[in-house]
Amino acid sequence: MQEQLSGSIEKTPVMIVGAGPVGLTLAASLAKQGIRSIVLEKKTKIDEHSRALAVAARTLEILHSYGLAGECMKEGTFLRQIDLHDVSRGKAALRMSFAEIASETAYPGMLFLSQSRLESILLDGVLASGLCEVRFAHQFVSYEETSSSVVVTFIDSHNVKTTMTASFLVGCDGAHSSVRQLWGQVLEGITFPVRVFLCDVKVPDPFRGTLPFPRVQLTRSGLVGAIRYEPFHWRIMGTRPVEETEEEALISDNLPDLVARLLGPGPFEQLWMGVFSIHSRIAAGFRRGRVLLAGDAAHISSPAGGQGMNSGMQDADNLGWKLAFALQGGDMERLLDSYNQERHSAALSGVLPFTTRASRFALRPRLFRMALPALALALRSRKLRRAAGRRLAMLGTRYNKSCLILGEKKWAGRSAPGATLLTSTVFIFDVSEKILQNVEQTTSELDRERLPFPVTVRRIEKTDPLWRRWQARPNLVALVRPDGFTGWAALAPSAAEMRLAIRRALGILVAQ
Numbered sequence: 001m002q003e004q005l006s007g008s009i010e011k012t013p014v015m016i017v018g019a020g021p022v023g024l025t026l027a028a029s030l031a032k033q034g035i036r037s038i039v040l041e042k043k044t045k046i047d048e049h050s051r052a053l054a055v056a057a058r059t060l061e062i063l064h065s066y067g068l069a070g071e072c073m074k075e076g077t078f079l080r081q082i083d084l085h086d087v088s089r090g091k092a093a094l095r096m097s098f099a100e101i102a103s104e105t106a107y108p109g110m111l112f113l114s115q116s117r118l119e120s121i122l123l124d125g126v127l128a129s130g131l132c133e134v135r136f137a138h139q140f141v142s143y144e145e146t147s148s149s150v151v152v153t154f155i156d157s158h159n160v161k162t163t164m165t166a167s168f169l170v171g172c173d174g175a176h177s178s179v180r181q182l183w184g185q186v187l188e189g190i191t192f193p194v195r196v197f198l199c200d201v202k203v204p205d206p207f208r209g210t211l212p213f214p215r216v217q218l219t220r221s222g223l224v225g226a227i228r229y230e231p232f233h234w235r236i237m238g239t240r241p242v243e244e245t246e247e248e249a250l251i252s253d254n255l256p257d258l259v260a261r262l263l264g265p266g267p268f269e270q271l272w273m274g275v276f277s278i279h280s281r282i283a284a285g286f287r288r289g290r291v292l293l294a295g296d297a298a299h300i301s302s303p304a305g306g307q308g309m310n311s312g313m314q315d316a317d318n319l320g321w322k323l324a325f326a327l328q329g330g331d332m333e334r335l336l337d338s339y340n341q342e343r344h345s346a347a348l349s350g351v352l353p354f355t356t357r358a359s360r361f362a363l364r365p366r367l368f369r370m371a372l373p374a375l376a377l378a379l380r381s382r383k384l385r386r387a388a389g390r391r392l393a394m395l396g397t398r399y400n401k402s403c404l405i406l407g408e409k410k411w412a413g414r415s416a417p418g419a420t421l422l423t424s425t426v427f428i429f430d431v432s433e434k435i436l437q438n439v440e441q442t443t444s445e446l447d448r449e450r451l452p453f454p455v456t457v458r459r460i461e462k463t464d465p466l467w468r469r470w471q472a473r474p475n476l477v478a479l480v481r482p483d484g485f486t487g488w489a490a491l492a493p494s495a496a497e498m499r500l501a502i503r504r505a506l507g508i509l510v511a512q
């Protein structure tokens with residue numbers, strides 16, 4: 001079909017490619033800050049089939065800040081303790097309680113919710129904000145960057161070509177990202193020598209519909225498992241050899257047997273089946289000028305450990321406030337560079353090694369069988385349970401090498417206990433009168449600068465439980481950014497140091 005040119009040239013502050021969980025999270029994060037966006041999605045509607053099922057505590061905190069966590073919790077199943085149920089032995093082979101991180105997050109556990117339901121909740125949320133337009137059946141084609149904008153070209157389902165100017169373009173367009181391909185970049189890393197198959201089934205009877213989960217069974221060819229993602233709805237998972245063609249892998253001949261082994265005998269309805277390669281790969285960089293990548297477009301990880309979608313949504317939340325500040329006169333270069341530095345290293349040294357280790361473990365049935373008792377024993381230790389809980393909850397992310405992270409490393413670059421993720425906050429810990437005056441003067445100056453978010457002040461006394469969680473000391477002053485990370489921290493800072501550091505940590509342009 002021949003392309004037609006649409007006459008209208010429109011403008012938007014931020015153009016997002018892809019209405020997957022990451023693109024919609026970015027739109028929600030921008031809307032929280034009063035910034036408009038347009039999302040282009042080539043599909044005609046949200047995908048009704050789901051890949052991800054597990055939503056981590058950190059992601060729930062982010063969703064909470066958009067006012068969407070309540071609905072997610074209502075729709076999904078929140079487990080405060082994960083009992084890995086060994087079907088062959090009819091008992092839990094591993095118990096992982098999140099009680100140890102209950103003082104660190106309002107969501108000490110893991111939410112099982114289908115990705116498609118999560119996407120629908122995000123979509124409804126961004127549309128209700130009135131600040132986001134989602135254009136389904138619109139495919140991004142190309143862009144050209146000028147000194148002050150990005151000119152984006154896309155086509156609709158009638159092949160009508162439109163050109164629109166945006167201040168920023170963000171590719172949240174998945175593993176085969178067209179935005180990244182225009183950079184000539186591939187995702188570097190490894191592909192595992194097996195594939196994962198998924199099958200969603202509906203099991204009508206109340207007994208099998210409410211069995212404990214996750215359920216696993218070790219077979220000679222690998223691990224098979226089942227997770228309940230909605231009442232009576234189960235996801236059956238297993239591995240397939242890479243030599244098989246997709247058709248061979250998707251032949252569901254052995255499905256009745258598998259369902260019977262994992263859930264018990266009885267009727268079931270097959271809803272969907274898919275087979276996926278698994279990778280651990282990352283782009284060399286997430287930024288080129290005014291164009292950025294987030295989510296699977298920037299990094300892809302194995303589903304083991306359930307962190308791919310979560311880390312992509314955390315990319316989006318990290319980027320949202322930075323784009324908002326850049327659009328409102330902030331130091332664009334430092335804000336966007338910091339996004340690349342922070343989220344590239346979070347994926348490269350956090351998510352990818354963890355999910356790769358988890359996959360190697362899950363893909364070797366003998367190793368898995370041998371290691372399970374040792375792991376179960378290790379998890380009796382409170383310390384190890386806490387470490388494992390923080391890892392699964394994705395609470396331990398730390399930004400070391402970032403041009404926006406300043407001051408005392410003990411606090412700066414870590415997620416801040418007690419942060420609201422709604423605004424920037426200066427936390428002050430039992431400070432002297434003089435420091436208090438400096439803080440008040442600095443924040444009222446910032447108020448006059450009309451930041452996208454006002455900077456609020458929070459005093460923490462020694463009796464406050466947060467004192468311990470921060471491992472605070474008297475006269476500690478710390479700036480918590482809108483994404484809940486500590487951007488700057490110092491003990492007994494001078495007035496001049498405070499003024500400069502808070503501005504730099506928030507990416508505000510500072511006269512040299």
Ligand SMILES: Cc1cc2nc3c(=O)[nH]c(=O)nc-3n(C[C@H](O)[C@H](O)[C@H](O)COP(=O)(O)OP(=O)(O)OC[C@H]3O[C@@H](n4cnc5c(N)ncnc54)[C@H](O)[C@@H]3O)c2cc1C
Nearest residue numbers: 018020022042052053054140174295296303307308309310
């Ligand atoms: C089997 C499996 C299980 C998984 N389980 C988990 C889990 O439990 N927890 C977890 O955190 N992660 C999990 N993941 C990973 C998770 O599914 C992905 O990380 C997540 O979907 C990435 O979201 P995204 O928005 O970046 O990309 P996608 O979900 O791929 O969305 C990209 C969107 O961009 C659109 N698009 C692409 N090109 C264009 C274009 N040119 N123009 C317009 N639109 C375009 C696509 O249509 C799509 O809607 C799993 C993955 C697999 C394969």
